[in-house]
Amino acid sequence: MKQDKLKEVAGYPDSMSGRDMHYCPGCTQGIIHRLIGEVIDELKIKEETIGIAPVGCAVLAYDYFDIDMQEASHGRAPAVATGIKRVHPDKMVFTYQGDGDLASIGTAEIIHAANRGEKITTVFVNNAIYGMTGGQMAPTTLLGQKTKTTPRGRSSEETGNPLKVSEMLSMLDGAAYIVRVSTHDLENINKTKQAIKKAFKVQQQGLGFALVEVLSTCPTNWGLSPRQAMEWLEKNMIPEFPPRVFCAPEGVDEL
Amino acid sequence: MNKEEAEIKKVNIKADKCKGCELCIEVCPVNILSMSEAINELGYHYAEVDDQDKCLSCGRCAVMCPDILIKVYDINE
Amino acid sequence: MGEKKLMKGNEAIAEAAIRAGCRYFFGYPITPQNEIPAYMSRRLPEEGGVFLQAESEVAASNMVYGAAGAGARVMTSSSSPGISLKAEGISYIAAAELPCVIVNMMRGGPGLGGIEPSQSDYFQATKGMAHGNFHLLVMAPSSVQEGVDLMSQAFDLADKYRGPVMLLGDGMIGQMMEPVEFPEKIDPTELPPKEWATDGARGREKNVINSLYLDPDVLENLNWKLQEKYEQMQREDVKYEEYHMEDAVVAVIAYGTAARIALDAVQAAREDGIRVGLIRPITLFPFPEQVIARASAQVDAFLTTELSTGQMVEDVRLAVKGRTPVFFHGRPGGNMLTPEELLEEIKKIRGEVQ
Numbered sequence: 001m002k003q004d005k006l007k008e009v010a011g012y013p014d015s016m017s018g019r020d021m022h023y024c025p026g027c028t029q030g031i032i033h034r035l036i037g038e039v040i041d042e043l044k045i046k047e048e049t050i051g052i053a054p055v056g057c058a059v060l061a062y063d064y065f066d067i068d069m070q071e072a073s074h075g076r077a078p079a080v081a082t083g084i085k086r087v088h089p090d091k092m093v094f095t096y097q098g099d100g101d102l103a104s105i106g107t108a109e110i111i112h113a114a115n116r117g118e119k120i121t122t123v124f125v126n127n128a129i130y131g132m133t134g135g136q137m138a139p140t141t142l143l144g145q146k147t148k149t150t151p152r153g154r155s156s157e158e159t160g161n162p163l164k165v166s167e168m169l170s171m172l173d174g175a176a177y178i179v180r181v182s183t184h185d186l187e188n189i190n191k192t193k194q195a196i197k198k199a200f201k202v203q204q205q206g207l208g209f210a211l212v213e214v215l216s217t218c219p220t221n222w223g224l225s226p227r228q229a230m231e232w233l234e235k236n237m238i239p240e241f242p243p244r245v246f247c248a249p250e251g252v253d254e255l
Numbered sequence: 256m257n258k259e260e261a262e263i264k265k266v267n268i269k270a271d272k273c274k275g276c277e278l279c280i281e282v283c284p285v286n287i288l289s290m291s292e293a294i295n296e297l298g299y300h301y302a303e304v305d306d307q308d309k310c311l312s313c314g315r316c317a318v319m320c321p322d323i324l325i326k327v328y329d330i331n332e
Numbered sequence: 333m334g335e336k337k338l339m340k341g342n343e344a345i346a347e348a349a350i351r352a353g354c355r356y357f358f359g360y361p362i363t364p365q366n367e368i369p370a371y372m373s374r375r376l377p378e379e380g381g382v383f384l385q386a387e388s389e390v391a392a393s394n395m396v397y398g399a400a401g402a403g404a405r406v407m408t409s410s411s412s413p414g415i416s417l418k419a420e421g422i423s424y425i426a427a428a429e430l431p432c433v434i435v436n437m438m439r440g441g442p443g444l445g446g447i448e449p450s451q452s453d454y455f456q457a458t459k460g461m462a463h464g465n466f467h468l469l470v471m472a473p474s475s476v477q478e479g480v481d482l483m484s485q486a487f488d489l490a491d492k493y494r495g496p497v498m499l500l501g502d503g504m505i506g507q508m509m510e511p512v513e514f515p516e517k518i519d520p521t522e523l524p525p526k527e528w529a530t531d532g533a534r535g536r537e538k539n540v541i542n543s544l545y546l547d548p549d550v551l552e553n554l555n556w557k558l559q560e561k562y563e564q565m566q567r568e569d570v571k572y573e574e575y576h577m578e579d580a581v582v583a584v585i586a587y588g589t590a591a592r593i594a595l596d597a598v599q600a601a602r603e604d605g606i607r608v609g610l611i612r613p614i615t616l617f618p619f620p621e622q623v624i625a626r627a628s629a630q631v632d633a634f635l636t637t638e639l640s641t642g643q644m645v646e647d648v649r650l651a652v653k654g655r656t657p658v659f660f661h662g663r664p665g666g667n668m669l670t671p672e673e674l675l676e677e678i679k680k681i682r683g684e685v686q
């Protein structure tokens with residue numbers, strides 16, 4: 001029987017560029033990229049979508065998608081996205097940002113994009129650490145978690161507590177759809193895909209600002225194997241960052 | 256049937272780009288994936304399919320691969 | 333040209349931007365340029381455009397980055413401290429080769445400074461805006477009408493050089509009312525398309541707007557490419573004006589508001605029989621170095637005067653190369669130069685060099 005007798009069950013998203021990704025072995029960012037690619041394929045919006053890459057591990061994301069992309073300065077992706085969306089309100093615009101980019105230097109931009117109800121979609125990757133620069137504390141770093149800048153473990157007296165972005169943004173009226181998901185196992189990866197797809201549909205329907213917070217691993221800077229990192233995420237991050245829907249427009253389930 | 260002669264390749268892994276993260280190994284419900292003895296050009300042991308016939312074409316390994324290196328096919332009836 | 337209207341500088345400059353086809357404005361309140369965003373918030377929607385007050389100047393400059401990268405004629409405006417906040421975004425705009433117009437109505441600095449007119453951001457505008465080897469094309473109007481004229485040219489120059497262009501005014505230019513005429517309106521949809529813009533990769537390869545170049549060879553090439561633009565600016569787009577220079581033995585050099593005041597002093601000196609002239613740079617980058625170099629062979633001394641502690645004077649010295657003495661007289665902090673004090677300086681210099 002020849003290979004053409006087979007139908008493809010899982011392949012390579014058309015909306016991705018085919019370039020090798022630079023992410024560390026086992027880093028779930030690559031999975032999140034593929035989920036976005038699949039969603040763009042399934043919604044048939046490859047030629048309508050403009051993505052904005054952050055500064056951080058995903059700084060090279062503009063190489064990995066086969067769609068129009070812009071590279072934003074650190075923390076400013078929501079502002080760049082606002083500029084694009086206001087020029088092309090009919091196009092789909094999404095930002096891809098890490099916890100340093102969004103929850104630290106970019107808090108003003110993300111809060112005000114949400115508060116304006118900017119009709120963009122944000123995929124917010126929370127791995128509780130700065131990856132690209134070698135493992136420093138992030139606003140979402142857990143208490144007691146050791147990083148290059150919290151060598152004795154993060155203490156709330158010195159640096160406060162992990163920042164709850166989804167909880168915070170969901171209080172804003174402009175936030176139409178805020179959901180937290182995870183990538184530490186297959187079930188959660190599939191939930192992540194559904195959440196991203198829904199968030200893009202919220203934008204398609206012009207219902208307002210949508211953000212998907214995706215808990216993600218950082219084997220290298222957590223000092224764990226990819227498998228151990230998945231377990232560490234489940235055991236330590238899930239309790240601190242419970243995955244759930246924080247706010248959603250009515251009828252979002254039918255979207 | 257050993258790996259090379261299998262006519263049908265339900266699971267296709269780009270071994271030369273694999274980073275040896277092993278995440279696909281555990282999710283295979285029929286445990287037909289394992290790490291190679293050999294090293295690829297990136298310097299990693301890579302994931303290999305031990306028995307194509309046993310594959311259920313569930314695609315879980317492809318869902319888990321962070322570098323999108325796995326394509327999975329099913330037999331057309 | 334339409335009929336003359338009496339308008340405040342800030343509003344006239346905003347209207348000129350609209351007539352030049354600008355349909356997108358992202359800004360933030362800061363005195364003394366507040367009338368620009370206010371005017372745009374009223375007028376842009378009338379023209380089918382978008383006005384947005386950002387959460388900060390930092391955000392505003394990145395909105396401009398996005399909109400410019402999406403292919404729009406876009407601008408922002410601010411004043412001194414606000415421009416400092418936009419500096420990082422402007423470096424990215426220059427590196428990603430994005431056309432846009434930035435208006436700076438300067439005020440006294442440094443720090444929170446004051447709100448009176450000043451020229452304390454010459455270095456920032458022409459040399460040290462932000463990290464990296466880049467420049468903005470910088471033009472300085474000395475009247476409301478000239479502000480209108482330069483604003484219209486600014487968008488074409490931004491597109492010509494695919495980079496940021498700055499209109500450098502000050503609180504006086506912004507707050508003063510003068511009669512103005514406006515050029516014909518440009519329809520932005522008739523502008524040549526921007527093939528490189530990110531407006532959705534339909535039927536074409538994807539476009540990327542980016543300023544990250546990890547490969548030093550690629551980044552070096554970009555640097556030299558930008559330098560070629562700046563050399564082209566020096567060749568093709570230097571702007572200045574000369575007054576009474578034909579027989580001048582002393583030349584005053586001043587731009588913007590300082591030049592208006594200096595012209596009064598020059599005329600008063602002429603009436604006192606002193607052969608003095610004025611060179612008024614309009615483009616501050618590219619700096620009109622040739623006309624000053626030529627004049628240095630003719631005059632016995634230069635007097636550079638600025639509403640600052642002396643910034644453009646350094647470029648004058650570079651152009652003169654020590655051939656002729658270059659004197660300086662300035663008033664920082666928002667205090668205004670007076671024709672009388674300049675006349676005094678001219679007489680003192682005339683006496684010294686005789």
